[in-house]
Amino acid sequence: MREDRQVLSETLDDSVLIGQSLDEPESFAALFDRHADEIFRYAARRLGPELADDVTGEVFLVAFRARSRYDRAWPDARPWLYGIATKVIAQHRRAERRRTQAMAKVSPERPGGFDDRSADRVTAEQLQPRLAKALGRLSAAERDLLLLVAWADLTYEDAAVALGVPVGTVRSRLHRLRVKARRALGGIDPFAAEEPQHG
Known part of the structure; x- marks a missing residue:
């Protein structure tokens, strides 16, 4: 039964998952699983890896608390999550x-050889x-x-x-x-x- 729920959550778009999490808070974990790595990488590039874990945790905590205000017309929550990440990063x-x-x-250090390095x-x-x-x-x-x-x-x-x-x-x-x-x-x-x- 739990595996069936996990397979179902993988097929739902973000807006449905967020809506579902209002009644079943544990379903928000699927949103974390889906986007946490990407938010972590962005935070690591902005602030360094030492702060990225904290920032990622803060982003999803803020998102969880604000999930009732999410505009469910947007099926992809990435822009919303990046908006939250931008605000959390501003604190850092x-x-x-x-x-x-x-x-x-x-x-800039000059590389020792140009064997496979591109110009x-x-x-x-x-x-x-x-x-x-x-x-x-x-x-x-x-x-x-x-x-x-x-x-x-x-x-x-x-x-x-x-x-x-x-x-x-x-x-x-x-x-x-x-x-x-x-x-x-x-x-x-x-x-x-570009x-x-x-x-």
Whole structure:
């Protein structure tokens, strides 16, 4: 019987699971199983692995407590969870700032050999300190948006839901971020390979 319930929960979309958890709180665990690894990876990239476990736990605790307010018109809870993660991460912003400053101080080391390493990787390593400095100069809102799109791979629409802003605001902020990033990196566009996201 328990296995049947687990198989059923794996086929339900997130909004149904959240609705179901209002009467059966234990069914919220399926949402955790589905998305915790992704939220952990995002938190680890933002704050480092030492804080990622705490952030992930906090995100799902906040989500569980707020589940009755979830807009069930959205079948995928990822944007909602990333929105919560963004707020929890903001509480840990000092640690993120220290990590970004440390990254900016690290000088890129030249690899010993170029056997299987691509030129793209070497270029990215050389740009890392400059990129870290540029990230450090962004406002919290700009940094949150950039990292939701770049690291969490959210669409513009999902990022708008996560941050609670119109999609037009996401588009205009990202345009300004491109200009700032190009200026900080001496004319190199770190988004050049990206396809614009529509839909």
